[in-house]
Amino acid sequence: MYWMMMEQWSPYIAGAGIGVLSWLTFLLSDKALGTSTSYARTAGMIERLLRGSRVFDREYFRKTPPHIDWQWMLVIGIVIGAFISAMASGQAKIVWVPEPWSTAIGSGVTVRIIVAFVGGTLLGLGARWAGGCTSGHGISGTMQLSVASWIAAIFFFAGGIAVATLLYMGVAG
Amino acid sequence: MARLEALRHNENRQKVLGLVFGIMFGIFLQKAGVTRYEVIMGQLLLLDFTVLKVMMSAVIVGMVGVHFMQWRGWANVNVRSGSLGSTVVGGLIFGAGFALLGYCPGTVAGAAGQGAMDALVGGVLGLVFGSWVFALLYPRLASFLEWGSFTKLKLQEVLHLSTWKTIPLVLILVIALLLGLEWLGL
Numbered sequence: 452m453y454w455m456m457m458e459q460w461s462p463y464i465a466g467a468g469i470g471v472l473s474w475l476t477f478l479l480s481d482k483a484l485g486t487s488t489s490y491a492r493t494a495g496m497i498e499r500l501l502r503g504s505r506v507f508d509r510e511y512f513r514k515t516p517p518h519i520d521w522q523w524m525l526v527i528g529i530v531i532g533a534f535i536s537a538m539a540s541g542q543a544k545i546v547w548v549p550e551p552w553s554t555a556i557g558s559g560v561t562v563r564i565i566v567a568f569v570g571g572t573l574l575g576l577g578a579r580w581a582g583g584c585t586s587g588h589g590i591s592g593t594m595q596l597s598v599a600s601w602i603a604a605i606f607f608f609a610g611g612i613a614v615a616t617l618l619y620m621g622v623a624g
Numbered sequence: 625m626a627r628l629e630a631l632r633h634n635e636n637r638q639k640v641l642g643l644v645f646g647i648m649f650g651i652f653l654q655k656a657g658v659t660r661y662e663v664i665m666g667q668l669l670l671l672d673f674t675v676l677k678v679m680m681s682a683v684i685v686g687m688v689g690v691h692f693m694q695w696r697g698w699a700n701v702n703v704r705s706g707s708l709g710s711t712v713v714g715g716l717i718f719g720a721g722f723a724l725l726g727y728c729p730g731t732v733a734g735a736a737g738q739g740a741m742d743a744l745v746g747g748v749l750g751l752v753f754g755s756w757v758f759a760l761l762y763p764r765l766a767s768f769l770e771w772g773s774f775t776k777l778k779l780q781e782v783l784h785l786s787t788w789k790t791i792p793l794v795l796i797l798v799i800a801l802l803l804g805l806e807w808l809g810l
Contacts, residue, residue, distance in 0.1 A: 459657045466678040467685045472648050481700060512759060521641070529653065529730060532734070533651070533654040537659075573750075575751040579754075581718055602774075606718075
């Protein structure tokens with residue numbers, strides 16, 4: 452279990468592991484690794500709880516029904532897997548404001564949580580808009596040699612690099 | 625193969641498999657370091673190329689295996705459709721969120737698992753809310769999402785090469801990129 456106690460693996464080993472994992476998901480589940488649709492299903496599940504079957508008045512939730520599926524369980528698994536891995540290496544720790552945010556921008560919790568929420572909102576909106584996220588397009592779609600996925604991945608990083616540079620060079624100075 | 629088909633269509637077993645695959649994915653992401661805010665921001669500020677190294681390694685290993693399985697008839701490779709309105713505009717919105725949050729939809733779950741409260745309270749709630757906003761806008765967005773649809777869906781069609789030439793080409797280019805990063809000390 453020595454390797455589970457390591458803080459970090461070579462990015463090539465961890466990445467190759469994700470590649471091999473994708474073989475298994477294709478073989479045993481006929482599915483590609485992806486996560487973002489699960490957040491949309493969760494939103495639908497919450498709306499269903501509050502408004503009942505009227506959630507199906509929305510075209511999107513007729514197309515993407517709000518229920519627990521393979522990918523939803525995959526996302527729950529990521530939480531558990533990362534928890535196990537971080538516990539084993541002693542990295543699990545409650546942190547509200549991460550580095551380098553706290554040094555560059557400030558240690559206030561409220562500001563960090565508001566910006567994280569706005570970021571999460573754009574991420575959820577953008578993932579549905581583009582039809583996938585860093586795993587669905589960025590890893591799974593690109594390995595299937597999908598043109599849309601390579602273009603999506605390029606624009607994820609183009610947008611990300613532009614806004615991160617503005618944030619850290621502009622706002623934080 | 626009949627047993628494999630039965631497994632693929634057994635909803636309860638698939639949920640269990642999803643959970644098991646998720647745990648493995650979570651371990652790989654955490655051990656790769658990409659569930660940490662500083663590693664993702666390091667990539668977006670072009671100071672630390674861990675994210676790209678992890679993604680590109682996963683892509684080339686996955687690409688070879690998945691296409692081998694497709695050739696043997698064990699797996700279905702599917703390409704996604706895309707358009708300027710959907711892929712490019714959506715990609716840029718996603719990128720802005722990626723930089724503000726400092727995690728993506730997969731790594732935010734891993735970050736929450738290791739105790740990052742900004743990921744759990746800000747990120748996950750925001751992702752659910754943003755997806756719901758998309759569901760609200762969807763009827764009005766539908767035609768824009770089709771604008772500028774890509775006519776070529778596979779990389780092979782763009783390159784005018786067979787799958788069996790495209791795979792080694794992508795492999796060589798990605799390995800060259802990774803060697804280049806190491807050579808530059810990034």
